[in-house]
Amino acid sequence: MFFSVFSPFDFFASFDQIVKIDMQFCGSSARKDKPELARSGTTKKVTRIQREKTEAILNAALDVFSKHGFRGSTIDMIATNAQLSKPNILYYFDSKETMHAQLLEHLLDTWLEPLEQISPEGDPVDEICGYVQRKLEMARDYPRESRLFANEILQGAPHIIDQLTGPLRTLTDSKALVIQRWIDDGKLAEVDPYHLIFSIWSTTQHYADFDVQVQAVLGDSANLRFEQAQAHLDMMFRAMLTRK
Amino acid sequence: MFFSVFSPFDFFASFDQIVKIDMQFCGSSARKDKPELARSGTTKKVTRIQREKTEAILNAALDVFSKHGFRGSTIDMIATNAQLSKPNILYYFDSKETMHAQLLEHLLDTWLEPLEQISPEGDPVDEICGYVQRKLEMARDYPRESRLFANEILQGAPHIIDQLTGPLRTLTDSKALVIQRWIDDGKLAEVDPYHLIFSIWSTTQHYADFDVQVQAVLGDSANLRFEQAQAHLDMMFRAMLTRK
DNA sequence: CATAATCTTTACCAACTGGTCAGAAAAATT
DNA sequence: AATTTTTCTGACCAGTTGGTAAAGATTATG
Numbered sequence: 001m002f003f004s005v006f007s008p009f010d011f012f013a014s015f016d017q018i019v020k021i022d023m024q025f026c027g028s029s030a031r032k033d034k035p036e037l038a039r040s041g042t043t044k045k046v047t048r049i050q051r052e053k054t055e056a057i058l059n060a061a062l063d064v065f066s067k068h069g070f071r072g073s074t075i076d077m078i079a080t081n082a083q084l085s086k087p088n089i090l091y092y093f094d095s096k097e098t099m100h101a102q103l104l105e106h107l108l109d110t111w112l113e114p115l116e117q118i119s120p121e122g123d124p125v126d127e128i129c130g131y132v133q134r135k136l137e138m139a140r141d142y143p144r145e146s147r148l149f150a151n152e153i154l155q156g157a158p159h160i161i162d163q164l165t166g167p168l169r170t171l172t173d174s175k176a177l178v179i180q181r182w183i184d185d186g187k188l189a190e191v192d193p194y195h196l197i198f199s200i201w202s203t204t205q206h207y208a209d210f211d212v213q214v215q216a217v218l219g220d221s222a223n224l225r226f227e228q229a230q231a232h233l234d235m236m237f238r239a240m241l242t243r244k
Numbered sequence: 245m246f247f248s249v250f251s252p253f254d255f256f257a258s259f260d261q262i263v264k265i266d267m268q269f270c271g272s273s274a275r276k277d278k279p280e281l282a283r284s285g286t287t288k289k290v291t292r293i294q295r296e297k298t299e300a301i302l303n304a305a306l307d308v309f310s311k312h313g314f315r316g317s318t319i320d321m322i323a324t325n326a327q328l329s330k331p332n333i334l335y336y337f338d339s340k341e342t343m344h345a346q347l348l349e350h351l352l353d354t355w356l357e358p359l360e361q362i363s364p365e366g367d368p369v370d371e372i373c374g375y376v377q378r379k380l381e382m383a384r385d386y387p388r389e390s391r392l393f394a395n396e397i398l399q400g401a402p403h404i405i406d407q408l409t410g411p412l413r414t415l416t417d418s419k420a421l422v423i424q425r426w427i428d429d430g431k432l433a434e435v436d437p438y439h440l441i442f443s444i445w446s447t448t449q450h451y452a453d454f455d456v457q458v459q460a461v462l463g464d465s466a467n468l469r470f471e472q473a474q475a476h477l478d479m480m481f482r483a484m485l486t487r488k
Numbered sequence: 489c490a491t492a493a494t495c496t497t498t499a500c501c502a503a504c505t506g507g508t509c510a511g512a513a514a515a516a517t518t
Numbered sequence: 519a520a521t522t523t524t525t526c527t528g529a530c531c532a533g534t535t536g537g538t539a540a541a542g543a544t545t546a547t548g
Binding site for chain 3: 519520521522523524525526527528529530531532533534535536537538539540541542543544545546547548
């Protein structure tokens with residue numbers, strides 16, 4: 001059995017599984033009928049080649065998009081990265097947009113997963129610090145995904161604005177409520193739950209999105225940046241949440 | 245007298261002044277001789293038109309670049325935004341790169357200014373919290389500059405990597421030293437100075453760079469986001485720095 | 489193994505985009 | 519007012535890029 005090309009751990013297992021499942025002929029489905037692919041309705045089997053190639057292409061696309069942004073990326077770059085020809089890429093994906101949309105679509109789910117894990121049952125401080133740690137691990141292990149996301153948001157989130165005002169907001173609201181309850185119960189120092197969450201997002205993602213800057217500043221000791229960051233952030237959030 | 249088109253306050257006065265001064269015929273200077281401009285050597289006077297147009301163009305360029313990134317921006321977009329024709333833009337600036345470089349060149353200075361203001365003489369906690377506040381004000385008042393910078397770093401800082409390993413690192417080192425001294429003197433709780441600075445950068449810039457997300461999550465109360473952020477960040481850093 | 493289905497490539501196109509150029513228009517200078 | 523200098527524009531070009539078409543190669547299937 002082979003696992004994702006991207007996933008050193010199994011964090012993103014969901015990612016390529018999703019790819020495999022609902023991706024079969026993403027692009028060519030509705031818009032125009034490439035006869036060879038996607039007669040919608042019938043359950044068509046996914047060949048080995050399809051699975052491998054779409055996966056390789058998405059992996060290459062993630063590489064390129066996260067490095068150069070959408071407009072800065074060309075299909076040729078993706079093709080080279082995936083060791084395929086440009087038309088071959090376009091055989092599997094209708095367009096550049098399709099690939100990009102495909103990647104973004106499932107990004108937010110992955111993104112939100114660590115937040116979902118926060119449980120009202122656990123110890124408040126540990127729950128939140130655990131979240132910080134999971135988020136930092138994601139920044140370390142999946143910087144490409146983080147940068148792709150950052151790029152999208154920076155441009156005003158044109159493709160995922162609905163997911164932001166929808167699922168993201170809903171989940172954030174619900175977790176903010178949990179945090180607020182903890183505060184009301186005196187288990188946590190008073191903090192604005194939303195801005196607490198923003199602080200967690202920003203400080204952790206910083207180590208992925210602004211890695212060049214971090215490394216430039218830290219110089220030689222940069223290789224320890226994630227261990228240092230973990231200790232620092234744990235201390236910081238703990239101090240804020242337990243202050244008298 | 246007229247002030248910068250961009251600067252509601254005078255924070256960035258340095259910016260357009262610099263533009264006016266060392267910008268006279270940035271592009272066309274060395275590379276190829278447009279006879280009309282830039283006979284290097286002689287001190288040529290800057291006409292009113294030159295001043296106004298270059299300023300308008302840089303302002304438009306900042307608008308467009310910060311919104312779409314370098315590759316996502318076209319000279320035509322900048323031209324439209326500046327209400328000029330494309331060739332007219334290229335009369336003042338040699339190339340798209342020149343405009344971009346021009347903007348980036350002075351960005352870091354502005355960026356670092358608030359950090360420079362940290363004084364070893366003042367009260368440690370107030371000095372640092374003051375820095376947080378200044379940085380947050382910059383995020384609020386100059387989001388375009390912040391996004392331009394974020395875009396550049398996200399792409400790996402190809403144009404300003406030298407400034408990162410140079411001036412940025414030098415200044416950060418020196419301020420980290422100041423902070424370390426404070427800690428050694430028992431005036432501040434123990435923190436990693438570098439990661440403290442990273443936390444300040446990330447949390448404050450978040451409100452500029454990820455504004456769409458912040459607004460999506462906060463919904464109606466989003467208009468208060470900067471006041472809330474200020475209170476929250478002040479509390480957070482104060483708690484960390486004064487913890488027992 | 490023949491045939492159908494899937495996959496891949498070569499050649500190509502149209503739109504876009506960065507940039508040029510020759511001269512027209514407008515300002516400044518005399 | 520004449521002329522020189524600066525500013526501006528329309529037409530144009532070459533390279534890039536997203537995407538297509540059709541035929542060739544490969545793989546699966548009866």
